[in-house]
Amino acid sequence: MPALALWTPEDGLLGALAPLALAIAAGTALVIDLDPFGPRYPGSASLADLVAEGPRRADLGPARRGVAVLRNGGVAPAGAAEVVSALIGGWEKVVLRLPPRPAPVAGVIPVVPVRLLIPGGLFPHDKAPAVYQATRAAMRLPGPGLRLPLPGQGTIAALLQGRRPVAGDRWVGAWRPVWEAPWAR
Secondary structure (H helix, E strand, C coil), X not given: XXXXXXXXXXXXXXXXXXXXXXHHHHCCEXXXXXXXXXXXXXXXXXXXXXXXXXXXXXXXXXXXXXXEEEECCCCCCHHHHHHHHHHHHHCCCEEEECCCCCCCCCCCCCEEEEEECCCCCXXXXXXXXXXXXXXXXXXXXXXXXXXXXXXXXXXXXXXXXXXXXXXXXXXXXXXXXXXXXXXXX
């Protein structure tokens, strides 16, 4: 799967870190934030910059192995569609970070819901396949999908500081199967 869109409706921190972990799990990937109000990921360019100036040839593919992150910069997803399409065409793997609201509509790129496992029914699940982030509460999965272990404090700290977690990180490794799962289109 060359591109996956992550939608994390319940938790802002998980919504900021999940795309990074999925990209790191791929080895070489580009994260594109489609949320105009998304996190201020580090970097010199933004999606808004590429929309305004047009992508350079160097933007359309990886210069070296690793993860590149393109923060949003205030552009609406519809206004960036042409640039995003060009980026997807040039990168082997692309992670699109969707805004938490509104819920995404089905499209060409599979949407992967990332849901918190929280008891009490505060956040209803629609039984669609999802990635479920474990919490300290013991719970069964409410629907089909993959369960992620709790991330370690070092993992969270590294990602928040724009660094890769230690090699072999359990939480990042748990994201690898997401690339191969049959997400609905």
